[in-house]
Amino acid sequence: MKKALIVQGGWQGHQPKEVSEIFRVVLEEEGFEVEVSDTLEAFADADKLLGLDLIVPVWTMGEIDKQYAKNVSEAVQSGVGLAGCHGGMCDSFRNNVDWQFMTGGNWVAHPGNDGVEYVVNIKGSTSPLVEGIEDFTVSSEQYYLHVDPAVEVLATTRFPVVEGPHSLNKAVDMPVVWTKRWGVGRVYYNSLGHQANIIDIPQVKLLMRRGLLWAAEGKAQASTKASASAAYSGMGDSQV
Helix, strand or coil: CCEEEEEEEECHHHCHHHHHHHHHHHHHHCCCEEEEECCHHHHCCHHHHHCCCEEEEEEECCCCCHHHHHHHHHHHHHCCEEEEEHHHHHCCCCCCHHHHHHHCEEEEECCCCCCEEEEEEECCCCCCCCCCCCCEEEEECCCEEEECCCCEEEEEEEECCCCCCCCCCCCEEEEEEEEEEECCEEEEEECCCCCHHHHCCHHHHHHHHHHHHHHHHHHHHHHHHHHHHHHHHHHHHHHC
């Protein structure tokens, strides 16, 4: 049975408990053993993290002990998946650039605040993470992020929708959903999810379900590839 750790807390405006409960139910429906923690001390046991298949941070703002962040990073590098949404993953620890490097981006603004109506554009892709999902409209915060150019973008939104100091720049397609690798681990992010009602939108919930599963599957695949590589290397040695 796959094991997942959800760590929820931080700024309460993002309804971390409610969002975590949605993720817990989704993962248990998919056969995971799920632990939900309301303290960052859940990241203190490096060996325990290495034994997981998936880590789901739901923690906006705050500060994280550098060793805790290092433990998470090393677990993901080893193959443990990392998946999350909105400020719960990419506005978690503004002073920790290592966290931002691992997750692939960081929130910087949401012009118009909550209640902005905008379109989420699904990119033409062969990725099963977006298969069968059409463009859709949401009314929520529209996240402007600073994004790692190494990510694979699966959905975007067009800025500007709301006027602001950014408006005189050319129009930009800001990533909404992306994936990346951290070591051999899989990282998935979705900027939607200001509160639980946004996660419950069918398209958003499906995107998150697929992203959680995709990230968690990486550990087994990394292990299989490592075993195959070791076997191949062993064959080579025996033939010399």
